[in-house]
Amino acid sequence: MDTVVSRLRSFWKKFGIFFTDGYFWHVQRRFTLRYMRDSGFGRRDNVLEDVIAHNTKEVMNIVINGPQTIEEKVIVRGDLIYLPHFFAVPFINGLLHIITGSTFPRNMYPDLWYLAKQTLLFQRSTNDLGGALIITPWLKSMLPEFSGFKGLSNGNQALLDFFEVIIKDAIETYDEKYDRSFLDIYIRAMKEDMKQNKRSTYSVQQLQLICTDYMFPTATAVEMVLTMLVEQMLMHPEVQEKIHEEIDRVVGRDRAPTLDDRNKMPYTEACIREMMRTETPVTLGVAHRAMVDTKLGGYDIPKNTSVSVNYVSLHMSKDIWGDPESFRPERFIVNGKLQVSSDKSLPFGAGRRLCAGETFARQGMFLVLAMFMQQFKLSTADGKPLKQASKRIQGIITTIPEFWARVTPRY
Ligand code: HEM
Numbered sequence: 001m002d003t004v005v006s007r008l009r010s011f012w013k014k015f016g017i018f019f020t021d022g023y024f025w026h027v028q029r030r031f032t033l034r035y036m037r038d039s040g041f042g043r044r045d046n047v048l049e050d051v052i053a054h055n056t057k058e059v060m061n062i063v064i065n066g067p068q069t070i071e072e073k074v075i076v077r078g079d080l081i082y083l084p085h086f087f088a089v090p091f092i093n094g095l096l097h098i099i100t101g102s103t104f105p106r107n108m109y110p111d112l113w114y115l116a117k118q119t120l121l122f123q124r125s126t127n128d129l130g131g132a133l134i135i136t137p138w139l140k141s142m143l144p145e146f147s148g149f150k151g152l153s154n155g156n157q158a159l160l161d162f163f164e165v166i167i168k169d170a171i172e173t174y175d176e177k178y179d180r181s182f183l184d185i186y187i188r189a190m191k192e193d194m195k196q197n198k199r200s201t202y203s204v205q206q207l208q209l210i211c212t213d214y215m216f217p218t219a220t221a222v223e224m225v226l227t228m229l230v231e232q233m234l235m236h237p238e239v240q241e242k243i244h245e246e247i248d249r250v251v252g253r254d255r256a257p258t259l260d261d262r263n264k265m266p267y268t269e270a271c272i273r274e275m276m277r278t279e280t281p282v283t284l285g286v287a288h289r290a291m292v293d294t295k296l297g298g299y300d301i302p303k304n305t306s307v308s309v310n311y312v313s314l315h316m317s318k319d320i321w322g323d324p325e326s327f328r329p330e331r332f333i334v335n336g337k338l339q340v341s342s343d344k345s346l347p348f349g350a351g352r353r354l355c356a357g358e359t360f361a362r363q364g365m366f367l368v369l370a371m372f373m374q375q376f377k378l379s380t381a382d383g384k385p386l387k388q389a390s391k392r393i394q395g396i397i398t399t400i401p402e403f404w405a406r407v408t409p410r411y
Contacts (some may be wrong), residue, residue: 003154003353007155008152015208016213017029028201028202052093053278055093056090056372059109064199073108079406080405081404083400083402085113086222088113088115092215095214099211100183111162114219118159119153158217167204170183187207189202220397225281227247229275231386237385243267243411246265247268257371264369268370271329272369273332273345275327282349284311288307290304376408377407
């Protein structure tokens with residue numbers, strides 16, 4: 001879709017993966033998926049798993065051994081953790097490993113928390129359809145705060161700045177003799193394609209937008225799903241007890257959970273699935289434009305019409321789920337095993353525009369949650385039972401306000 005929101009992200013041009021289409025989108029999406037795969041994206045990869053596990057341990061160590069800096073105290077205070085940002089680092093460093101071949105060490109985690117904060121600001125400053133700015137773009141100058149323009153610009157600028165520095169360094173130190181990371185592979189392809197093609201789809205700005213597009217959900221959506229699951233556990237202690245029971249039975253206490261345990265831990269996996277069903281993260285998906293005149297469900301859709309999918313109606317259908325309002329992970333478990341075929345939810349969309357990060361997100365969420373729950377018991381900051389879910393903030397993704405939760409080491 002070509003809107004003021006998509007344009008303000010990308011130098012008022014059409015770059016990236018989310019909001020491009022046609023030949024440009026096809027070439028650029030295929031290239032990123034093909035070459036990021038070499039670093040473990042979209043598949044099972046031991047090195048990527050180690051990166052996510054190592055960073056999860058580092059973040060948990062801030063609680064176990066106490067914060068060492070003022071910045072760490074913004075995320076951890078005694079036995080209180082600040083959500084969702086507490087969960088951000090393993091995902092962000094996982095993606096940085098894929099894109100840049102390196103990660104930020106603990107003394108630079110504050111930069112990643114800042115990135116997560118600004119990205120969340122962007123997510124909350126509009127909605128799936130672009131909010132008021134889409135219909136009345138002039139609001140951006142007259143009411144920059146009210147229209148969300150300021151939050152969108154500031155949040156987006158943080159992402160652009162973050163990757164501008166990284167990409168500049170990669171270009172300056174580029175050596176065509178060997179590829180250090182996905183960035184080098186892209187730079188080489190860009191140089192070659194630009195020589196051959198006057199209208200190349202590759203460019204430095206496009207690379208910057210690829211990085212921001214992949215980082216955007218990595219720094220917000222995955223940690224928000226886990227955060228909402230924490231809220232569920234605070235409201236329904238039996239969910240937490242069942243996850244603990246499963247971890248103790250399958251993994252024990254002498255080693256950390258790994259992705260090998262995912263098949264053997266159907267309840268934990270089902271909780272993540274049920275969380276994304278009951279609280280659809282991207283309620284109306286990403287709007288796309290019809291490329292040609294077409295028909296959909298008996299309706300004529302003229303070329304250039306904006307089309308959105310209402311995933312909430314699917315996830316809340318009484319016909320499909322029977323009791324859609326209940327948080328009931330057991331619905332996905334048959335004879336003690338996760339039955340993926342019984343999961344008719346589509347939190348990551350479907351078809352050609354299927355979320356490019358589904359595998360990365362699902363694997364990462366399982367690993368971070370399992371490691372976290374093995375170590376800690378959760379309770380509310382004030383020690384009182386949580387009776388009511390907090391208000392939902394409908395932005396591009398569904399979020400809840402940041403909050404502190406109490407964690408007690410289990411052993
Ligand atoms: C809980 C986590 C996530 C959810 C629920 C989610 C959901 C979605 C949905 C619904 C779409 C739109 C599909 C459509 O256009 O029909 C999408 C697109 C996309 N997602 Fe995700 N996503 C998540 C995490 C991630 C992560 C971690 C990444 C990157 C590492 C990612 C990268 C993308 C990209 C690049 C697209 C655009 C694909 C395209 O238009 O070709 N997502 N996602």
